[in-house]
Amino acid sequence: MKIKLRKPQKPTRRQVTKFLLYAVIIVLGNMLAAGASAFFIIPNNLSMGGTTGLGIFVRNLIPDAVAWKEWASSITVYVCNIALFILGTVLLGKTFAASVLAGTVLYPTFLAVFNLAEAALESSLGGALCSDNLLLAAILGGMVFGLGVGIVVRVGASTGGTDIPPLIFQKYFNWPVSVSLWVIDMAIVAMQMIVIRPFENALYGVIIVLLSSMVVEKVAPIGMKRTQVKIISTKYQEIRDMILTKVHRGVTVLYGQTGYLKEDCYMLLTIVSHRELVTLKAEVQRIDPEAFLTISTVSEVRGRGFHSDGVDFLMPQDRANPHLPPTPPPPVSQPPASPAPQPSAPAPQPSVSPAEETKKNPQEQ
Numbered sequence: 001m002k003i004k005l006r007k008p009q010k011p012t013r014r015q016v017t018k019f020l021l022y023a024v025i026i027v028l029g030n031m032l033a034a035g036a037s038a039f040f041i042i043p044n045n046l047s048m049g050g051t052t053g054l055g056i057f058v059r060n061l062i063p064d065a066v067a068w069k070e071w072a073s074s075i076t077v078y079v080c081n082i083a084l085f086i087l088g089t090v091l092l093g094k095t096f097a098a099s100v101l102a103g104t105v106l107y108p109t110f111l112a113v114f115n116l117a118e119a120a121l122e123s124s125l126g127g128a129l130c131s132d133n134l135l136l137a138a139i140l141g142g143m144v145f146g147l148g149v150g151i152v153v154r155v156g157a158s159t160g161g162t163d164i165p166p167l168i169f170q171k172y173f174n175w176p177v178s179v180s181l182w183v184i185d186m187a188i189v190a191m192q193m194i195v196i197r198p199f200e201n202a203l204y205g206v207i208i209v210l211l212s213s214m215v216v217e218k219v220a221p222i223g224m225k226r227t228q229v230k231i232i233s234t235k236y237q238e239i240r241d242m243i244l245t246k247v248h249r250g251v252t253v254l255y256g257q258t259g260y261l262k263e264d265c266y267m268l269l270t271i272v273s274h275r276e277l278v279t280l281k282a283e284v285q286r287i288d289p290e291a292f293l294t295i296s297t298v299s300e301v302r303g304r305g306f307h308s309d310g311v312d313f314l315m316p317q318d319r320a321n322p323h324l325p326p327t328p329p330p331p332v333s334q335p336p337a338s339p340a341p342q343p344s345a346p347a348p349q350p351s352v353s354p355a356e357e358t359k360k361n362p363q364e365q
Contacts, residue, residue, distance in 0.1 A: 023102075025155050030106040032148030033159060038114030039121075040141030042073055043128035047192035047205030048141070048212075049185025051080040051161035052111070057188070060195040070119065074112040081108055081160050088164040092171065103152065104160035134204060142208040146215025153220045162188070185209050224300045227277045231268040231284060232256070233291035242283050243270050271301050 011019075037052045045060075047053060055073030062069045085104045089097040122128050130137035152159055166180035189205040196202040233239055236253065243251045252269040272280055277295065284291050 022155055022157075025151055026102050026157050027106060029148045029150075029152035029157075030103055030159060031110050032151075033145050034107055034110035034148075035114050036141045036144035036148065038111055038118050039129050040137045040144070041208065042115070043118055043122060044131055044134055044137045045196060045201050046134065046138055046141065046208065047189050047196055047202045048145075048208045049162065049188050049205070051077045051084075053185070053188040053192060053205070054080055057192050057195060060192070070115060071112070074108055074115055077108040077111055077161070081105075084162070084164045085160055088168065091168050092164075096167070099156065100158040100160040100164065103158050107159050107161070134201065135207075138204040138207045139211065142211030143215055145208070146212035147219055149212065150216040150219025150222075153216060154222060182209075182213075221299055225274075226271050226298050226301045227274055228296050228298050229268075229270050229272060229277070229280060230294045231270075231291055232265055232293075233268075233284070233288045234265075235288045235291070236266045236268055238287050239284055239291070240268055242287065243268070243280070246283060247272060247276055247280050249276065271298070 037048070040046075041048050041052070042056060042059075045056075047056060052073065055076035058076045059069060059072040062072050068075075081104045085097065085100060088100065118128070128137075130140065149159055162181070162184050165184060166175070166177040169175040169180045170177050186206075186209065189202070189209060192205060193199065193202040231239055240251050240253065243249055247270075249270050249272050254267040254269055256265050256267050257263065258265055270280075281293070284293060
């Protein structure tokens with residue numbers, strides 16, 4: 001018996017484009033994070049968290065006379081990233097390993113390349129960038145580092161390194177990832193306070209960690225936040241039609257009841273972008289100036305109309321385009337079946353007196 005193997009399907013152009021964009025974003029994010037460390041943080045002898053902070057710690061332990069001291073931070077980051085990657089693969093599985101493999105290799109590679117570029121730049125300028133203003137170096141380093149990590153996290157990847165232990169702690173000890181990450185980063189910054197001189201340089205690490213975390217929280221959800229609008233109005237039908245035909249968004253009609261008068265009412269629920277919100281508010285106020293609106297921001301929206309193509313929001317009466325799927329015909333109502341005829345009761349017989357009965361049947365006497 002021959003077994004026919006299914007041929008692998010050729011990826012579509014859309015899939016190839018999406019993969020290339022995904023790869024470019026990961027490369028760019030790791031490049032920005034490594035550039036921030038190499039040009040602003042390491043040459044100014046500032047502290048920071050992550051495996052780069054461990055590299056700075058080892059670099060300060062090595063005497064200046066050692067020729068490969070400038071490579072110490074890059075080598076340490078390589079060793080730590082690979083060791084943590086192996087640990088994460090064993091404890092978290094192969095699926096996790098695939099998501100952090102790129103960051104495990106790209107970040108230390110870019111860090112080594114940028115360290116060479118920074119050394120050449122420092123020799124030409126006579127000093128490191130922002131060496132005369134360490135606060136500016138800490139602010140720029142933290143913001144650019146957070147920007148790089150944020151766009152990597154935005155596509156669901158990771159830069160590896162100290163992102164791995166918090167995930168392990170969450171899986172086996174149910175510790176929150178954010179808390180574990182903060183504890184690890186602050187512990188690494190505290191380690192560098194022992195070796196970095198002057199001591200004030202080490203304190204800048206707290207600013208870098210806080211600022212980079214804030215930037216990551218702002219950058220990671222970019223393009224995913226939407227606005228949720230709830231509308232209560234007596235003219236809900238007109239507002240519903242406006243949302244479908246003018247704003248081109250879906251809408252859900254919810255049943256409700258007023259709290260004081262206990263009157264029945266209907267509430268419209270829709271999700272729009274920040275730009276569409278301006279049009280929606282103006283149209284609602286035009287239709288019903290007394291309409292009640294609540295507006296809130298949601299972190300992410302998934303589903304038809306936001307992460308799929310070819311969504312059609314035309315009204316049923318506007319589906320004259322032959323390229324659109326036809327509206328299914330309404331179900332044909334069957335006439336009610338006539339009830340089965342009931343058997344009629346026998347007609348009552350007239351009563352006959354005994355004298356008349358004797359006249360009818362004389363032979364029986």
